[in-house]
Amino acid sequence: MNQPTQAGPGRRRLAVHCRRIAEDPSFGMAVFVVILLNAGLMGAETYSGLADAHRQVLQLAENGCLTLFTLEMLLRLGAYADRPKAFFRDPWNIFDLLIVASAFLPFLRENTTVLRLLRLARVLRTARFLPHLRILLLAVGRSLPGTASFLFVGALVLYVYAMVGWVCFAQSDPGHYGSIGRAMLTLFLLTTLDGLTDAVRAGLEISRFSIVYYASYALLASFVLVNVLIGVVLNSLDEAREMEEAEARARERAANDMDPADEVRDRIVAARLALDDLEASLSLIPATAKALPDREQERQLESAR
Structure with missing residues (x-):
């Protein structure tokens, strides 16, 4: 059985250097600031007067942000130089790569609307540096199936009450219940309870039993269904938090279960880098400073004699 090809020493050294930079907290903070700066530039471009007066400055700032994003992506790619497949196992790496690479595609750069939407997608990259925001986005995605079921039930309740309202109030209040569409609107x-007081007063002028209609609708639509939706979102939030913790444990387990040969290679590369740094620092020491310990020893020997 053929063994997988191991990364060369040059690639391992490159990966160690890039990984040291990419995993530095200050590097992540700098990228986070650039993302916020890019979002601010997009907001400034919405003011036509400001955009016309400082068009060149805004364009230079946008190109600068794109350059920094490109350098960041190259560093992250370099951090996986010794194991390229691991880069594509992280969905956030794929998302970042697509967002940054899309800015260089000719047919996208020519379309201003699509390009602005892609620039807006860069703001979502802040989730990479904010774990809680990442959990919230994951929770929103997991809550979509439950939200779809909620919307179906809500539409069914709305349709039934709209039909009852059309039957009871169509002739007396055609402006609000003249058709099924007007009744549903x-x-x-009324789901937000805004204008419910006026609707109840108008209904009481038609029939005293209208209070049952509006009270039951307000109880079911504004309280029961809304609380069900909140429960779906909270349940998805708990699941997203558990998934994030499971992924963190899996990454930690994968780091602990590293191949002994790879671990030895990483240690050798780190030791070589440390020796290179020591050798570089020794070359900076003046020759007079190196001769001081020898002179001190000669003085001690003369005093002993």
């Missing part, structure tokens, strides 16, 4: 606006 009226009830949808």
Whole structure:
């Protein structure tokens, strides 16, 4: 059985250097600041007067942000030079690579609207540096199936109450219940309880039993269904938090279960880098400073005699 090809010493040294920079907290903070700066530049471009007066400055700033994003991506790619496949196992790495690479595609750069949307997607990269935001985004994604079920139930309740309202109030209040569409729009606006008092007063002028209609709708649509939606989101948030913790444990387990040969190679590369740094620092020491210990020993021998 053929053994997998091991990365050469040059690639391992490159990966160690790039990994040391990419995993530095100050590097992550700098990238986070550049992302916020890019978002601020996009907001400044929405003011036509400011954009026309400082068009060149804004363009230079945008090119500078793109250059920094490109350098960051090259560093992250270099950090996986000794194991390229591991780079594509992280979904955030793929997302960052697509966002940065899309800025260099000719047919996308020519489309201003698409390019602005892609620039706006860079703001989502802040989730990479904010674990809690990453958990929230994951929770929103996991809550979509439950939200779809909630929307179906909510639409069913809205339709049933709209039909009842059309039957009871179509002739007396055609402006709000003259058709099924108007009735559903009226009830949808009442979901927030805004204008419910006026609707109840108008209904009481038609029939005293209208209070049962509005009270049951407000209880079911504004309280029960909304609380169900909150429960779905909270449940998804717990699942997302558990998934994030499981991934963190898996990464830690993978780091602890590293191949002994790879671990020895990494230690050798780190030791070589440390020796190179020591050799570079020794070359900076003046020759007079190196001769001081020898002169001190001669003085001690003369005093002993």
